[in-house]
Amino acid sequence: MKVTLVSNMCTWTKELSTSYIINDNMLLDVPQGSFKTLYCDYDLKKIKYILITHFHSDHFADLHLVIEILKNNNIKNVVILAPKGCKERLYNIFKTFEVSYLINYVEENVTFLECENGKSYKIGDYKIKAYKMVHASLDAYGFIIEQNCVKVGFSGDSCMCNSLHKIIKHCGNIFIDSASTSENLKHLSAGEVKALAEEYKDVNFYPVHLSYNSQKLADELGLNKTHPKQEFVF
Ligand SMILES: [Zn+2]
Numbered sequence: 475m476k477v478t479l480v481s482n483m484c485t486w487t488k489e490l491s492t493s494y495i496i497n498d499n500m501l502l503d504v505p506q507g508s509f510k511t512l513y514c515d516y517d518l519k520k521i522k523y524i525l526i527t528h529f530h531s532d533h534f535a536d537l538h539l540v541i542e543i544l545k546n547n548n549i550k551n552v553v554i555l556a557p558k559g560c561k562e563r564l565y566n567i568f569k570t571f572e573v574s575y576l577i578n579y580v581e582e583n584v585t586f587l588e589c590e591n592g593k594s595y596k597i598g599d600y601k602i603k604a605y606k607m608v609h610a611s612l613d614a615y616g617f618i619i620e621q622n623c624v625k626v627g628f629s630g631d632s633c634m635c636n637s638l639h640k641i642i643k644h645c646g647n648i649f650i651d652s653a654s655t656s657e658n659l660k661h662l663s664a665g666e667v668k669a670l671a672e673e674y675k676d677v678n679f680y681p682v683h684l685s686y687n688s689q690k691l692a693d694e695l696g697l698n699k700t701h702p703k704q705e706f707v708f
Pocket of ligand 1: 530532533631683
């Protein structure tokens, strides 16, 4: 499985927020401003599957622009796996940004699947398991994406919680929220990720959703380094 880390940072930096392209055909999260990079540096017309962890703008805000590219290339049988209410929110965005002509394309070509904690979804040749995470009080999810017996974990945005341990126990590699420098109920801190890396020595932890401060701390703690446009093959 190839995972392209389109960017690894959080909102409060000059770099793009965290998103991924899996094997060229799956997009995981669509942060505000990410469309420019996705459009110019990647081949969006190959995207058939879109995963959304939650509806904060740094995960969802540019989805309508990706939909426009899929429509312009007449891409059919698109699947979006997202928390409950994705279609309604997307149509509200269409209305807000005066692109309601996208509704017809979506109605005819896009299937919406709703995330449920512990549920598995067969999407193309992927098996995806959704885990409800703890990110303040939001309906937010992490995923295990499995293909050809390879499983890769994605925490989405989350503080320390049982679901996180479940994801880590099943994966050799996890991209993990490391946004903070101290413990809180929204995000993991780099220190907590360091403790997990010591607890699960066989798992590779890749810190993402970084702030400049948490990136500095992650470096000081000796965590793996990540950078925008980094490619992983698992
Ligand atoms: Zn976020």
